[in-house]
Amino acid sequence: MFQTRLTKMLGIEYPIIQGGMLWLSGAELTAAVSNAGGLGILSSATFPEKETLRAEIRRTRQMTDKPFGVNIPLLPAIKPLDVYGLIEAIAEEGVRVVETAGRSPEEYLPLLKKNGIKVMHKVTSVRFARKAEAIGCDMVVIDGFECAGHPGEEDVSSLVLLPAAVDAVSIPVIASGGFADGRGLIAALALGAEGILMGTRFMVSREAPMHMKIKEYLTGLPETETTLVLRSLRNSARVIKNSVSSRVLEIEKQGATIEELLPLVSGKKEKELMDTGDLEIGLLHCGQVVGLIRDIPAVAEIINNIIAQATEVRKRLQLQH
Amino acid sequence: MFQTRLTKMLGIEYPIIQGGMLWLSGAELTAAVSNAGGLGILSSATFPEKETLRAEIRRTRQMTDKPFGVNIPLLPAIKPLDVYGLIEAIAEEGVRVVETAGRSPEEYLPLLKKNGIKVMHKVTSVRFARKAEAIGCDMVVIDGFECAGHPGEEDVSSLVLLPAAVDAVSIPVIASGGFADGRGLIAALALGAEGILMGTRFMVSREAPMHMKIKEYLTGLPETETTLVLRSLRNSARVIKNSVSSRVLEIEKQGATIEELLPLVSGKKEKELMDTGDLEIGLLHCGQVVGLIRDIPAVAEIINNIIAQATEVRKRLQLQH
Numbered sequence: 001m002f003q004t005r006l007t008k009m010l011g012i013e014y015p016i017i018q019g020g021m022l023w024l025s026g027a028e029l030t031a032a033v034s035n036a037g038g039l040g041i042l043s044s045a046t047f048p049e050k051e052t053l054r055a056e057i058r059r060t061r062q063m064t065d066k067p068f069g070v071n072i073p074l075l076p077a078i079k080p081l082d083v084y085g086l087i088e089a090i091a092e093e094g095v096r097v098v099e100t101a102g103r104s105p106e107e108y109l110p111l112l113k114k115n116g117i118k119v120m121h122k123v124t125s126v127r128f129a130r131k132a133e134a135i136g137c138d139m140v141v142i143d144g145f146e147c148a149g150h151p152g153e154e155d156v157s158s159l160v161l162l163p164a165a166v167d168a169v170s171i172p173v174i175a176s177g178g179f180a181d182g183r184g185l186i187a188a189l190a191l192g193a194e195g196i197l198m199g200t201r202f203m204v205s206r207e208a209p210m211h212m213k214i215k216e217y218l219t220g221l222p223e224t225e226t227t228l229v230l231r232s233l234r235n236s237a238r239v240i241k242n243s244v245s246s247r248v249l250e251i252e253k254q255g256a257t258i259e260e261l262l263p264l265v266s267g268k269k270e271k272e273l274m275d276t277g278d279l280e281i282g283l284l285h286c287g288q289v290v291g292l293i294r295d296i297p298a299v300a301e302i303i304n305n306i307i308a309q310a311t312e313v314r315k316r317l318q319l320q321h
Numbered sequence: 322m323f324q325t326r327l328t329k330m331l332g333i334e335y336p337i338i339q340g341g342m343l344w345l346s347g348a349e350l351t352a353a354v355s356n357a358g359g360l361g362i363l364s365s366a367t368f369p370e371k372e373t374l375r376a377e378i379r380r381t382r383q384m385t386d387k388p389f390g391v392n393i394p395l396l397p398a399i400k401p402l403d404v405y406g407l408i409e410a411i412a413e414e415g416v417r418v419v420e421t422a423g424r425s426p427e428e429y430l431p432l433l434k435k436n437g438i439k440v441m442h443k444v445t446s447v448r449f450a451r452k453a454e455a456i457g458c459d460m461v462v463i464d465g466f467e468c469a470g471h472p473g474e475e476d477v478s479s480l481v482l483l484p485a486a487v488d489a490v491s492i493p494v495i496a497s498g499g500f501a502d503g504r505g506l507i508a509a510l511a512l513g514a515e516g517i518l519m520g521t522r523f524m525v526s527r528e529a530p531m532h533m534k535i536k537e538y539l540t541g542l543p544e545t546e547t548t549l550v551l552r553s554l555r556n557s558a559r560v561i562k563n564s565v566s567s568r569v570l571e572i573e574k575q576g577a578t579i580e581e582l583l584p585l586v587s588g589k590k591e592k593e594l595m596d597t598g599d600l601e602i603g604l605l606h607c608g609q610v611v612g613l614i615r616d617i618p619a620v621a622e623i624i625n626n627i628i629a630q631a632t633e634v635r636k637r638l639q640l641q642h
Contacts, residue, residue: 001641001642002641002642003641003642004641125545126543126544126612144478144480145466145478146477146478146480146481154545156467156544156545156609156612157465157466157467157478157479157480157499157609158478158480159465159467159478159479159480159498159499159500159505159508159610160467160499160544160609160610160612160613161544163502163504163505163613164543164544164612164613167613177480178478178480178481179480181484183484183511183512183513184480184484184512186507186508186511186638187480187507187508187509187511187512188508189638189641190504190507190508190511190634190638191504191505191508192504222447222485223447223477223481223482223485224446224475224477288477288478288481289480289481291447291477291481291485292481292484292485292488313511314638314639317507317510317511317635317638318635318639320322320323320324320325320510321322321323321324
């Protein structure tokens with residue numbers, strides 16, 4: 001159902017991609033999504049060395065014979081990733097698609113292409129979508145203002161950014177930010193996307209390795225309970241409102257430096273939060289679409305529900321004469 | 322085409338509403354929209370006295386025999402509107418639908434209902450959508466973060482806010498903020514709306530009484546060229562980026578008072594801007610969707626294009642097996 005250029009290019013059944021999420025997208029989640037007919041994506045930042053990533057790819061392969069991808073964040077980091085090493089592991093293990101984000105993947109494209117790896121690059125503006133196409137990316141992911149993680153600094157919502165990008169490029173466009181159900185899938189396809197990428201929806205799934213308390217908390221949240229932090233560093237991140245996000249916003253207002261902010265925004269704290277179920281010990285990246293998520297199903301059920309609802313919505317549209 | 326509870330309730334052909342816009346929604350624009358099968362809405366703030374509004378309603382009636390509405394803003398104002406007087410004129414002149422916004426129309430509902438007038442209330446949150454239904458409004462307009470004018474302070478985009486509101490109320494929901502074409506109409510219907518309300522698209526139409534220079538300027542703008550001002554007063558407004566919006570943001574940062582801000586944000590300056598074509602003399606309210614608007618057609622052409630494109634999009638969805 002809902003075959004597009006994207007499903008054909010990736011060899012998947014449904015145009016549904018699970019975005020690479022730090023700490024969450026390991027073998028279990030990734031394989032579950034791919035087994036259910038979508039595309040799972042391993043988070044290489046969670047397995048940041050060539051051999052740890054290789055091991056996780058092999059673990060994933062044992063759980064699924066369907067295609068899956070690997071995410072490579074190209075953000076500046078205190079401890080930069082060995083991107084060439086990661087790509088070597090990806091290529092050697094026969095993974096056929098990579099998601100990049102953060103900055104242009106141009107430097108790595110020759111190596112990726114040489115190994116027959118398709119590249120989907122995630123951007124937050126039309127300008128960078130054009131750039132991604134120009135340098136030879138195969139697909140582009142458009143991340144709207146409502147997304148979890150890093151929406152950029154322009155604050156343009158998916159509803160506007162997505163069709164603007166579709167008009168600007170010829171390669172397949174994937175919608176990201178604000179999508180969690182079958183209504184959203186049809187909206188994305190209507191706007192010209194060839195698939196949706198979801199983080200928050202898969203975060204609140206049975207397979208995501210996160211404490212049940214946090215998942216349950218998220219299913220009770222209204223759509224107003226996320227906020228943008230780190231705008232003062234021009235590195236905005238969408239997170240759940242909690243005491244840590246309040247503190248970050250407060251000290252940002254007072255002109256805090258990166259050094260003062262780092263201990264509060266550390267990824268390790270997010271991991272601890274996910275593991276312990278204590279929501280007040282760190283930031284938790286999450287999209288506005290959390291306001292539409294009210295259950296904690298298995299991944300296969302999420303995907304089946306989306307396809308069933310999208311099919312219903314399509315029928316309903318057909319009847320609106 | 323695309324008949325919904327909304328089109329039936331309003332007696333219109335297409336589920337397309339032109340939002341009431343200060344200075345712009347007079348008889349010409351309103352009648353053009355209604356004649357083309359949508360619902361035009363007069364801006365009572367532009368004709369703020371009982372008799373001036375009555376005259377404009379009569380002028381509109383001479384140009385169309387189709388239904389049209391009147392917008393009544395309930396925002397606190399320096400010179401408050403005589404809302405009861407306006408409703409009397411509306412009722413006496415036989416107008417059958419009123420759009421309210423700003424705060425709850427509860428006080429006026431008995432008078433409106435007694436006169437058989439349908440009420441569509443515009444809100445920026447699920448909570449106020451529920452409230453609108455509870456007090457007896459007939460329809461609710463959901464205004465997403467990307468909208469022109471007043472998106473509220475919660476910054477939730479239409480893609481999330483709209484389906485959340487659809488899930489929360491039983492009355493027809495109208496999508497507003499981010500809609501300008503047939504792709505958007507199908508997306509809105511997929512998300513559960515029963516129609517779309519557009520301001521910016523009709524602002525850039527042949528009939529809108531605004532200097533051609535401004536219309537031409539808007540057709541060249543990317544989606545990144547709007548900004549929110551007046552957040553410091555918790556009265557955020559989305560406007561085009563220009564020297565005035567920069568100045569407002571700058572003095573807001575320095576803690577400017579209402580008194581210091583008022584001269585910069587005056588509605589009279591916006592009128593002067595619209596009349597003279599000089600973009601640097603005031604604020605101009607405009608939605609992010611300006612980034613999708615590239616032409617200046619007649620209103621009838623806008624509506625016909627939307628319906629034609631929506632029909633195409635629906636066909637395309639049907640073929641995506």
